[in-house]
Amino acid sequence: xxxxxxxxxxxxxxxxxxxxxxxxxxxxxxxxxxxxxxxxxxxxxxxxxxxxxxxxxxxxxxxxxxxxxxxxxxxxxxxxxxxxxxxxxxxxxxxxxxxxxxxxxxxxxxxxxxxxxxxxxxxxxxxxxxxxxxxxxxxxxxxxxxxxxxxxxxxxxxxxxxxxxxxxxxxxxxxxxxxxxxxxxxxxxxxxxxxxxxxxxxxxxxxxxxxxxxxxxxxxxxxxxxxxxxxxxxxxxxxxxxxxxxxxxxxxxxxxxxxxxxxxxxxxxxxxxxxxxxxxxxxxxxxxxxxxxxxxxxxxxxxxxxxxxxxxxxxxxxxxxxxxxxxxxxxxxxxxxxxxxxxxxxxxxxxxxxxxxxxxxxxxxxxxxxxxxxxxxxxxxxxxxxxxxxxxxxxxxxxxxxxxxx
Numbered sequence: 001x002x003x004x005x006x007x008x009x010x011x012x013x014x015x016x017x018x019x020x021x022x023x024x025x026x027x028x029x030x031x032x033x034x035x036x037x038x039x040x041x042x043x044x045x046x047x048x049x050x051x052x053x054x055x056x057x058x059x060x061x062x063x064x065x066x067x068x069x070x071x072x073x074x075x076x077x078x079x080x081x082x083x084x085x086x087x088x089x090x091x092x093x094x095x096x097x098x099x100x101x102x103x104x105x106x107x108x109x110x111x112x113x114x115x116x117x118x119x120x121x122x123x124x125x126x127x128x129x130x131x132x133x134x135x136x137x138x139x140x141x142x143x144x145x146x147x148x149x150x151x152x153x154x155x156x157x158x159x160x161x162x163x164x165x166x167x168x169x170x171x172x173x174x175x176x177x178x179x180x181x182x183x184x185x186x187x188x189x190x191x192x193x194x195x196x197x198x199x200x201x202x203x204x205x206x207x208x209x210x211x212x213x214x215x216x217x218x219x220x221x222x223x224x225x226x227x228x229x230x231x232x233x234x235x236x237x238x239x240x241x242x243x244x245x246x247x248x249x250x251x252x253x254x255x256x257x258x259x260x261x262x263x264x265x266x267x268x269x270x271x272x273x274x275x276x277x278x279x280x281x282x283x284x285x286x287x288x289x290x291x292x293x294x295x296x297x298x299x300x301x302x303x304x305x306x307x308x309x310x311x312x313x314x315x316x317x318x319x320x321x322x323x324x325x326x327x328x329x330x331x332x333x334x335x336x337x338x339x340x341x342x343x344x345x346x347x348x349x350x351x352x353x354x355x356x357x358x359x360x361x362x363x364x365x366x367x368x369x370x371x372x373x374x375x376x377x378x379x380x381x382x383x384x385x386x387x388x389x390x391x392x393x394x395x396x397x398x399x400x401x402x403x404x405x406x
Contacts, residue, residue, distance in 0.1 A: 022302070043112050057069055073335070
């Protein structure tokens with residue numbers, strides 16, 4: 001019986017590594033294509049940029065870190081808001097601002113180490129920001145679900161049942177299961193429009209890739225996206241530590257946290273150029289690695305290659321876009337609340353003392369600004385929502401005096 005993670009990975013034949021790599025992609029598949037479906041981007045482009053971004057990340061990290069990069073949920077609300085103000089071309093240019101944050105943080109970590117990030121973004125700041133990310137999306141989930149509550153509840157119930165009673169890898173794909181069952185019910189009810197599916201070609205590059213053009217740069221969406229990137233950057237740090245624990249290696253030292261941040265930033269830059277949403281480290285794949293005890297970076301690169309192959313199957317993209325809105329809405333009722341619960345867990349696990357006046361002020365102001373939709377106009381630009389909440393939390397944390405206990 002094999003007991004070592006490294007030995008188990010080494011004993012895998014190339015064919016088995018390929019099978020596991022494809023399986024890992026299916027674990028991340030639902031979330032990767034769900035984000036573009038919600039914000040109006042091409043899911044095929046999201047698969048393409050997830051694959052390309054993962055390869056870029058592995059190149060920068062010397063092929064040592066088994067991380068898969070997929071569409072980030074943190075940017076759903078900001079992308080929707082930015083696209084309404086500046087259109088999707090301007091929004092994609094704004095995503096370059098996300099890459100800039102990663103580049104700056106990478107340089108700071110290389111220069112000062114992690115202690116600077118701990119000072120700027122402690123749990124008392126990051127926890128409420130993550131909660132805002134989830135709860136600010138709640139109205140969108142309800143609006144999508146109420147188009148057909150029956151389909152929404154079928155999808156939601158399926159996801160819950162799989163999440164609670166599923167075993168092994170099945171437990172990791174409640175989103176996919178919920179969408180499949182909801183889609184099947186919608187099909188039986190005659191609510192699925194497959195006309196685009198029959199007209200789609202079998203093989204075609206995503207339109208944003210085949211008709212490549214530089215995003216229409218504008219400084220307003222660029223600045224708009226920068227504060228929103230704070231939470232994913234901190235989440236990235238946590239994910240690198242988790243992956244290191246699963247693989248029993250210290251990736252913070254080798255190849256270094258500055259390299260993982262740089263890789264994530266370059267992947268986000270590539271996503272903006274090819275019409276995809278910002279990417280982030282995927283905890284779903286980390287969970288799959290923990291269950292299967294397979295932590296080979298080669299397997300993750302196989303998953304990335306499979307994502308690129310899937311992105312050029314035109315009928316698959318058309319099939320994904322035929323999913324009824326209510327089916328997605330039912331999944332969102334669970335998913336967005338789950339994002340908020342991660343923020344609560346962050347506060348609890350970090351033992352943030354909410355009996356302290358300082359902590360109460362930071363959490364309260366951050367939540368109120370983020371969920372309440374506050375807007376501060378600055379000429380033709382405005383700071384609002386999650387970005388405003390993040391900036392307020394950071395400033396309050398730096399300004400408010402700390403007690404001896406803190």
